[in-house]
Amino acid sequence: MVCFPGHLSLEENHTDALERNKLSGDNRQPYALQAAGTSFYVISHPKHIAELSRNTQNFSFVEFSVDIVKATGMSPEGIAKTYNLDPDALDAKVDHFKHPMKDKHFEHLNRQLHTTQLSPSSQNNNLPSLDQTILTWLQNHLTIPNLQEYSLVQNDLEVNFYEFVNTVFIRAGENAFFGPALARNHPDVAHDFQIYDELHWRDLYLFPPFLAPELTAIKGKLTAQFKKYLALPKQERDKQNPSWFTPNFELALDKLEVGEQDKAVFFLMLYLATNTNTPKLLFWCLAHLLSSPATCLDKIRAEISPAFTGDELTDPSYLLTPGNCPTFEFFYLEVLRFRSHSVSARVVTADTVLPAPGSFLLRKGAKVLIPYRVFHFDETIFGKDAKFFKPERWESLPASARGVVRAFGGGKSICPGRYLAEREVKKAVALMMRRFDFEVLAEGGPGKWMPKGDDSRPGVGMMGIEKGGDFKVRVRKREVV
Numbered sequence: 214m215v216c217f218p219g220h221l222s223l224e225e226n227h228t229d230a231l232e233r234n235k236l237s238g239d240n241r242q243p244y245a246l247q248a249a250g251t252s253f254y255v256i257s258h259p260k261h262i263a264e265l266s267r268n269t270q271n272f273s274f275v276e277f278s279v280d281i282v283k284a285t286g287m288s289p290e291g292i293a294k295t296y297n298l299d300p301d302a303l304d305a306k307v308d309h310f311k312h313p314m315k316d317k318h319f320e321h322l323n324r325q326l327h328t329t330q331l332s333p334s335s336q337n338n339n340l341p342s343l344d345q346t347i348l349t350w351l352q353n354h355l356t357i358p359n360l361q362e363y364s365l366v367q368n369d370l371e372v373n374f375y376e377f378v379n380t381v382f383i384r385a386g387e388n389a390f391f392g393p394a395l396a397r398n399h400p401d402v403a404h405d406f407q408i409y410d411e412l413h414w415r416d417l418y419l420f421p422p423f424l425a426p427e428l429t430a431i432k433g434k435l436t437a438q439f440k441k442y443l444a445l446p447k448q449e450r451d452k453q454n455p456s457w458f459t460p461n462f463e464l465a466l467d468k469l470e471v472g473e474q475d476k477a478v479f480f481l482m483l484y485l486a487t488n489t490n491t492p493k494l495l496f497w498c499l500a501h502l503l504s505s506p507a508t509c510l511d512k513i514r515a516e517i518s519p520a521f522t523g524d525e526l527t528d529p530s531y532l533l534t535p536g537n538c539p540t541f542e543f544f545y546l547e548v549l550r551f552r553s554h555s556v557s558a559r560v561v562t563a564d565t566v567l568p569a570p571g572s573f574l575l576r577k578g579a580k581v582l583i584p585y586r587v588f589h590f591d592e593t594i595f596g597k598d599a600k601f602f603k604p605e606r607w608e609s610l611p612a613s614a615r616g617v618v619r620a621f622g623g624g625k626s627i628c629p630g631r632y633l634a635e636r637e638v639k640k641a642v643a644l645m646m647r648r649f650d651f652e653v654l655a656e657g658g659p660g661k662w663m664p665k666g667d668d669s670r671p672g673v674g675m676m677g678i679e680k681g682g683d684f685k686v687r688v689r690k691r692e693v694v
Contacts, residue, residue, distance in 0.1 A: 350385050
């Protein structure tokens, strides 16, 4: 018997629905979510999630990925060339990068390219090289004179903090994966991307273009910019581009004979994957630091001090070595727990009955969502005060609690950029706390100015802020003692 105890429209706050359906303990039963005529089933019981992770034949991430590629603007011809392929033909065409799995889909090649670039276990220097490029860019850019371009006033550095942090660190990611040529030829990409990023959730829910005109317009503008970027001489684009991934990604698409318009769509998706989460994670780290007691900030500044010579981060590995900066580490973990909103998605490829508890039949073709955020507030793991931001909770939590926090997704679709994100954010926070003092230009304490996270619907990682929730901050050079 099919029984879904709840139903949710996108007009309703998704987090409120989790509370309403009492998704805790053994009461975490599936419920239906309706979006633009498409039904999704929200799954949150650990046994049900284990079945989705185990049964990759009946629950496909690749099928969902194809839906998103279509929604982003990929043509049927582009999808046929990249996702509907005979594995032997794929091996023959992509001779630069041997395809390791007997599967029809480009998704696996794309993931292996990402892993080779971003995994610390890869037998190459790709991750450290990219990591160092980002650090160099940040060290050079994070100075009061360079940041003046973001200021709302002439004789001081005052910024809308959420917009400021996002723009600076989207540019850092852009430079790392695309080199300086993209910004030089299309300086508005970082700004336009933030508009797209706020609207992109509609593609995740497969909204048709007529129901998402703003998204359709900004997506078209960005795709056109990437198409022009790809029309530049390859030597100009690759010059000073530190990324191993980007030119090899393009090479794979070329060998599969993907057209220029579809290549531009793929590059927009790469830009999204690179920049949608890390800037938001950094913002929440900084915002919570600004709202914390001064003693907490002083303690973190003392912990990170051995990594610096003056205001230069000369020993970045010190920040990442376990035990060196415990307060900083607990703070980072609590931000991940408290502010992430990641969701995994699958498409049901065959009628499947979920295991007990309950008896739920998922029909072939159904879309399934796993909102990991519900686990982040499990009182049996994080305590009765789980709904509050409290970094010190991590001092007494078992090591296994870290595995419960799925800020970067989980299973087959876990984000391969999670290692780079942690390195980049910790170094950026350390640099900014070392170099600058911040004054919040808002009345009242943190309860008045701290923006509310936008948890109205599931997302792909870190949550943004509710519309109109940005706040002004004055930034001044800090004298290092």
